[in-house]
Amino acid sequence: MNNENIIEVSGLSHSYDDLRAVDNISFRVKKGEIFSFLGPNGAGKSTAINVLITLLPLQKGEVFIAGHNLSSSPKYVRDSIGIVFQEITLDRDMTVRETLEFHGNLYSMGRDEIGSRIEELLGLVELSDKKDILTKNLSGGMKRRLEIARGLMTRPKVLFLDEPTIGLDPQTRRKTWDYLRMVNDEGTTIFLTTHYMDEADILSDWISIIDHGRIIASGTPEDLKNSLGEDIICLETADTELAKTAIINYDGIKSITESGEGLVIMTDRDGAQILPEIISGLNRDEITISSVNLKKPSMDDVFMHYTGKELRD
Amino acid sequence: MKMGFLNVYKRDMTRFFRFKHQLFSSLLQPALWLGFFGMAMAGNFDRILSSTGTAVPAGVMSVDYLTFMCAGVIAATILFTNIYGGFILLFDKNWGILREIIASPMPRRDLITGIAMSGITKSWIQSLIVILFGLLLGVSFFSGKGPLEILISFAGIFIFIALFAMAFICISAFIALKMDSPEGFQGISTLLTMPLFFVSNALYPATGLPPVLQQVAMINPLTHLTAGIRYFAIGDNFSAIGMQFVYTPGEILISLLYLAFFAGIMFLLAWRTVDKVVIT
Ligand SMILES: Nc1ncnc2c1ncn2[C@@H]1O[C@H](COP(=O)(O)OP(=O)(O)OP(=O)(O)O)[C@@H](O)[C@H]1O
Numbered sequence A: 001m002n003n004e005n006i007i008e009v010s011g012l013s014h015s016y017d018d019l020r021a022v023d024n025i026s027f028r029v030k031k032g033e034i035f036s037f038l039g040p041n042g043a044g045k046s047t048a049i050n051v052l053i054t055l056l057p058l059q060k061g062e063v064f065i066a067g068h069n070l071s072s073s074p075k076y077v078r079d080s081i082g083i084v085f086q087e088i089t090l091d092r093d094m095t096v097r098e099t100l101e102f103h104g105n106l107y108s109m110g111r112d113e114i115g116s117r118i119e120e121l122l123g124l125v126e127l128s129d130k131k132d133i134l135t136k137n138l139s140g141g142m143k144r145r146l147e148i149a150r151g152l153m154t155r156p157k158v159l160f161l162d163e164p165t166i167g168l169d170p171q172t173r174r175k176t177w178d179y180l181r182m183v184n185d186e187g188t189t190i191f192l193t194t195h196y197m198d199e200a201d202i203l204s205d206w207i208s209i210i211d212h213g214r215i216i217a218s219g220t221p222e223d224l225k226n227s228l229g230e231d232i233i234c235l236e237t238a239d240t241e242l243a244k245t246a247i248i249n250y251d252g253i254k255s256i257t258e259s260g261e262g263l264v265i266m267t268d269r270d271g272a273q274i275l276p277e278i279i280s281g282l283n284r285d286e287i288t289i290s291s292v293n294l295k296k297p298s299m300d301d302v303f304m305h306y307t308g309k310e311l312r313d
Numbered sequence B: 001m002k003m004g005f006l007n008v009y010k011r012d013m014t015r016f017f018r019f020k021h022q023l024f025s026s027l028l029q030p031a032l033w034l035g036f037f038g039m040a041m042a043g044n045f046d047r048i049l050s051s052t053g054t055a056v057p058a059g060v061m062s063v064d065y066l067t068f069m070c071a072g073v074i075a076a077t078i079l080f081t082n083i084y085g086g087f088i089l090l091f092d093k094n095w096g097i098l099r100e101i102i103a104s105p106m107p108r109r110d111l112i113t114g115i116a117m118s119g120i121t122k123s124w125i126q127s128l129i130v131i132l133f134g135l136l137l138g139v140s141f142f143s144g145k146g147p148l149e150i151l152i153s154f155a156g157i158f159i160f161i162a163l164f165a166m167a168f169i170c171i172s173a174f175i176a177l178k179m180d181s182p183e184g185f186q187g188i189s190t191l192l193t194m195p196l197f198f199v200s201n202a203l204y205p206a207t208g209l210p211p212v213l214q215q216v217a218m219i220n221p222l223t224h225l226t227a228g229i230r231y232f233a234i235g236d237n238f239s240a241i242g243m244q245f246v247y248t249p250g251e252i253l254i255s256l257l258y259l260a261f262f263a264g265i266m267f268l269l270a271w272r273t274v275d276k277v278v279i280t
């Protein structure tokens, strides 16, 4: 196992009866990075993460986390990771402090260490004044922050988060990203799953797009966006078919696809230069243009391109 | 600290004392039961008995029905507390922190050990309350015993209670881990409690039951718990409701071993189940 990689997964599959939720995926996570699984609902993100954190048995494949083989030393894997589950996993009748103490004890931490770590982490997630509040009386965002603090209690080498900002308002999501970045800056590797494009785009050093249990594209957010081309031109005309044949042979055009409203053109070179050529060409052929839009590829476009699904919420 | 079960135990006890209403009712309920049902039945039994005029053999201590029944109420209380005591696991599984616990390095068996310990502690507290309340109502436990003998009696009672509580909290944990809904859990637990409670010697001598049920009562752990409590709280030879009860030390030892064996098996069953449980 390479020292640079804190997670190495090869040929991982997981089935529920005859449903193959994770289908032969391989990937690696570098020490110190923020790695995201981006995929739509039901893609197999939770299944994959649950195998890695030992909640589900390893059916097929090889997994190393922090140098430990998942199948032969799950206990060591558990010792080296922190987890934030997709669903809120708190005892509603325990206080914030008790929640963290209980967790520290689960991991055999010393008393003094538990105490000082609680102070430190509650400061980080800004819950210091809620120490003796029952968790049922925290807001949704506070609960999430408490869970992040709990995941960090043991100073894990890797923090796993399954959809960390699901159900949070935009402001709280942004705040949560800030915490995660801070945690990452202090050296914790972060593995997260998400179906939010912006989350993956803004946070990640590396994204693997997963759909139907398979990884269909991987790269840095920049690389993924660049892989779609230089620019994207969206064009609506009176006659989509005619326009398509007229443009298809222009220099610098990477691909043209028809979408509901018109044409989506991906370019190899500066779209700002190609656009005037296209417009004058179409004018010459007397094809009326009803709207034009030039933009840089976004994560939405990447997602749409690879999964064929438009997903925003 | 490598003793994860202490962590589980501490949390369970914190919860027990945190909910004042629940705590209050769980302690008051058996006391009320003893108060109302016990007094009413005692009145009736004593009336019937006085009219039949059954003679008590010479030299045998005679106790009233309330005293006889108090041991049974304690036993039944322990049964109810523990058969529903595993509910915390179902709660944690559906709405709580079982996922966190299962994914931690703590051996899963510590979860069962910790919950068994808290089940035992709660049972001790409850039985102590019932005994004190009973003494207030005129139950003649420990009559003619010195302080040291009373202490020994309590030790004996507490050992019996511990074994029985452990057995039934483990059964409850097993059901909770297997069930998905509170309704299912409730249903199965209630179904188990009924025959255990009525086919035993808790409220009346098992000799009054049809022969087949008498056999069943013989293997019912509740019968052995009640016998243990009566032996230590009342004595080895007494008469109540017109019958003479004799417990030899040998019989009590067998009851004790039987409960220990039963508790051991149930503990292993719960251990095995928690090892295999999958939660996502
Ligand atoms: N316990 C289970 N039993 C049977 N099928 C399951 C189980 N858990 C998940 N699945 C199925 O496996 C597939 C992948 O589910 P998974 O929860 O891993 O997806 P996900 O990417 O996490 O989705 P989401 O974004 O909705 O959380 C889905 O088709 C789901 O229905």
Ligand SMILES: [Mg+2]
Binding pocket: A045, A046, A047, A086, A162, A163
């Ligand atoms: Mg999921």
